[in-house]
Amino acid sequence: DADSDTDSELDEAVASSEWVALTKYPRAFYEGQPGWQGIPGAVRGGRDVLAGLSSNCCNHSNRTWTVAVPAGQSWVTIPREQLTMSDELLVWGTKAGQPLWPPVFVNLETRMKPDAPRLHPDVDFSEDDPLEATVQWAPPVWPPHKVLVCQFYYRRCQGTTWTLLEPEVKSIPLTPIEIQDLELATGYEVFGRCRMEKEEDLWSDWSPILSLQTLPSAPKDVWISGNPCAPGRQEWLLLWKDRGHCMQMNYKVWFQVKDQELIQKTAPCCNLFIPTQAEWVGVSAVNATSWEPLTNLSLACLGPDFAPHDVVVSSIPGRTELLVTWQRGPGELQEHVVDWARDGDPLENLSWVRLPPENLSVLLPGNFEEGVPYRITVTAVSPWGLAPAPSVWRFREELTPLAGPVLWRLQDAPPGTPAIAWGEVPRHQLRGHLTHYTLCAQSGTRPSVCVNVSGSTQNITLPDLQWGPCELWVTASTIA
Structure with missing residues (x-):
């Protein structure tokens, strides 16, 4: 019923544009070429396709309809609201009446891009070692009542590689995600995606990342800044190395002073002043796992007879590390601890390494600067206490003085x-x-x-x- 001017404009647009055509059933295509292809006047009855698909065109069998594609564009969106979920379609394209590709069969019953799955924030952890986490999840809201195949990945915080948990997890029956062999006091990230069971290449978008934190853990490396055999000090600074990765923890510190009851304090990471009269100290994390013991250290002074001797600190030409060697003292040892600090640094800046009792040398890691004095101490550690050797001051390379005396x-x-x-x-x-x-x-x-x-x-x-x-x-x- 369109007037002749409008028909002429439509014919010109059809001849100069790319078109995508859809037909409702395969036989509508295979029984003959669509009537409009190459004959612009044949589509005048579908004039409204220039503005969009009509809302009722898709409910008739054997119907072919078209969508115009702007020149230079290689894609087109066809609103699903104008289609029926159970439709089976053929899709092809033409330009100037010539086909651009062979017809593509589309089954709208399965050709769906689902919504992303949903990961619940409440995570359950196992109560024994090895540590495992159970994550509950819900399938996408759309499409409803369909069997979906999903994949879930996880990684340690600040990691670069995602690990696939299982190749395929189906939404029916729904089972939780299990992540095994996790580390204590560590943050992890999990996310996933889903697809229709028969559509291997049409995945949903990724779900939002779920961040989770495993249970806190006691520090494994505890030390003191100070000499337990040196008189005159009122306090020691207890130090420990934080085990947490991407998580903050609070710690419980116990210490025992002779003839007094056990004292407990709570501290953030990773130091606490304790009285020099303390003979024993232990550190654990607040809300730590029940199976993990606290880390303890005996602070009694064993005296110089048990201390390492002949401590020598050497620089290595062309390198920034310092080499420390010593001879072990008598008696049973658990380990040697070598600590070092830059002159003038605060007590909490102490660095240290632990070594087996048979080790009598260590290359201290780090960038030791020229002309800067470092204090190095080697201590013998036993179950009954500590025996530090006299500290050694060392320069990686000596320089001329900056000033003279007053x-x-x-x-x-x-x-x-x-x-x-x-x-x-x-x-x-x-x-x-x-x-x-x-x-x-x-x-x-x-x-x-x-x-x-x-x-x-x-x-x-x-x-x-x-x-x-x-x-x-x-x-x-x-x-x-």
Whole structure:
């Protein structure tokens, strides 16, 4: 019923565009070419396809309808609302009356892209070792009442590789997801997707990622910043290495002071001051698993007779590490602990490594800087206490000092004979092991006179000093 002007515009559009045609049943195509193909006037009765499929065109058998595709576009969307779920269709394309591809058979009963599955946030964990997690999930809301095949992947937090849990998990019957061999105190991520059982290449979008955290765990590496055999300190700083990966934990610390009851404190990660009178300490995580024991350490001083000896710290040319060697002391040992700290760093910046009792050397990891003093201590650990060797100060490479010592004048001894003293150069300014001092004096316009002084000397009398105004200074020297 369209007027002739409208028919002419439609004919021109059909001739210059790409078209996608759908026919309701296969036989409608195979019994002959669609009447509109190559004959623009034949589709005038479907003029509304230029704006979109008509809402009732799909409910008639043997009907063929078309959708115009803009030039240069390689896809087209056909709203499902204009189709029937159980339809079987053939889809093909034409341009200027010529087919673009062979007809593609589509069964709308199975050709569906489902919604994403839903993962429930409440996760159950096993109560014994090895640790397992059970994740409940729900199939997609759409399509309803269909058997879907789903895949679920998981990875450790901050990981890059996703691991497939099972090749195929069906939605009917619905069973939970099980993740095995997990680590304590670790975060994990899980997500999944689904497809129709007979459509192997049409997956849903990925579900939102579910983040889960396994049960907290006691730290396995506990140490103290301080020498249990050194008198005078009121507190030690207890340190431990956090086992948590992508999760924060609180910890319970127990310690025993002689002739007192056990004391318990709660602390965040990963240090706590304890009194030096404590003879024993244990650390666990809040809400830790029932099967995991706390980590304990005996703090009693075993004395120098049991300590390692002949501790030597060496630098390695061309490398940034430090090599530590020692000889073991007598008695039964659990392990050796080597700890180190940069001069001036806070107590919590202590680093340490644990070694089997038969190990008598270690290459300390890290980037030890030139001219920076590091304190290294080797300690023998037994079930009954600790025996630290005297600490060793070491530079990876010695440099020239940044400053000399501060001078001050003493009372003349005897009267008329000047006397001076000077302080030590701080280690971080000395930048090496002191070899000697150099004392220089200059009176008026005379040349300065210098003399080397032993590194163990910090005061001197000057009986030969010229009378009158005089300038004095002292420099420090290292082996650099």
